[in-house]
Amino acid sequence: MTPDTDPTSGHPDRLRAAFTTQSVTMEDAALGMAFTAGLDWLVDVIQPRADDLAVDLAGGTGLVARHLAGRVRSIVVVDVTEAMLRAGRRAAAAAGLATVGFVCGDATGSPLPSAAFSLAVSRFAMHHVPDPGALFDELLRLTRPGGRIVVKDLVAADDETVAQRHDALEILRDDSHLLMLRPGEAARALIARGATVTRVARRDLDRPLEPWLEQARTPAGRADQVRRALEEELGGGPPTGLRPHRRDGQLWFRHAWEATAATR
Numbered sequence: 001m002t003p004d005t006d007p008t009s010g011h012p013d014r015l016r017a018a019f020t021t022q023s024v025t026m027e028d029a030a031l032g033m034a035f036t037a038g039l040d041w042l043v044d045v046i047q048p049r050a051d052d053l054a055v056d057l058a059g060g061t062g063l064v065a066r067h068l069a070g071r072v073r074s075i076v077v078v079d080v081t082e083a084m085l086r087a088g089r090r091a092a093a094a095a096g097l098a099t100v101g102f103v104c105g106d107a108t109g110s111p112l113p114s115a116a117f118s119l120a121v122s123r124f125a126m127h128h129v130p131d132p133g134a135l136f137d138e139l140l141r142l143t144r145p146g147g148r149i150v151v152k153d154l155v156a157a158d159d160e161t162v163a164q165r166h167d168a169l170e171i172l173r174d175d176s177h178l179l180m181l182r183p184g185e186a187a188r189a190l191i192a193r194g195a196t197v198t199r200v201a202r203r204d205l206d207r208p209l210e211p212w213l214e215q216a217r218t219p220a221g222r223a224d225q226v227r228r229a230l231e232e233e234l235g236g237g238p239p240t241g242l243r244p245h246r247r248d249g250q251l252w253f254r255h256a257w258e259a260t261a262a263t264r
């Protein structure tokens, strides 16, 4: 594979650039509704406990961690993008949350000690990681025996051609996107590592297209390609996996989320 065809070539730089930009828009509910909506749904899958020592890998600004803060004893966010961590630290300080910590590091090989946590979570990160297996390994490594792991991410369609088209459109929108998990893949990865899967929950999020593009600050030419693909599908063209529809004259689409809970 040449650097031109290898999607992971230059990825660390693209990732930092993308999330330095998105650190500003991530928590704007109108733009980043995927991040701010569905937190209670995720809490229901996580089932946090008051004595949990928790870690959130690739936890960004700590939206999940701050939402869990009153429900667990402590939670540490690990993320590689300094701007995300800075925004998270500011928000946690403003909210007076002393039990949420932020550590700069790689979610696939963090500086944290093994088996130190009763709960390890990761949300919306797998599709940015060149080797998702390494992120599953790290979730397992950090969790003590009997502890729980919860992974939530976008999932692609079952049909592989549609899934590939969908990934390509996600990459046009945000060039740090690599590959979505396929349905059930998180459960299979956890089982393969000896964990016991306790729940797989699915949910769709219906959302308007334009704020999604704006949240990532997608360059105009690339945003046009995404719009065109959705318009074509509405006109009878090939399915994009984004399940476009119109509401009040605006283009909307539908993302599928999958949250997988397991015990180690």
Ligand SMILES: C[S@@+](CC[C@H](N)C(=O)[O-])C[C@H]1O[C@@H](n2cnc3c(N)ncnc32)[C@H](O)[C@@H]1O
Residues within 6 Å of the ligand: 015, 019, 035, 057, 058, 059, 060, 061, 062, 063, 064, 078, 079, 080, 081, 084, 105, 106, 107, 108, 122, 123, 124, 125, 128, 129
């Ligand atoms: C879409 S954001 C999600 C942030 C957070 N998990 C949430 O749901 O609010 C993806 C985050 O993953 C981080 N990330 C991606 N790959 C990473 C890696 N290998 N190590 C640490 N952080 C990573 C990015 O810096 C970014 O903050």
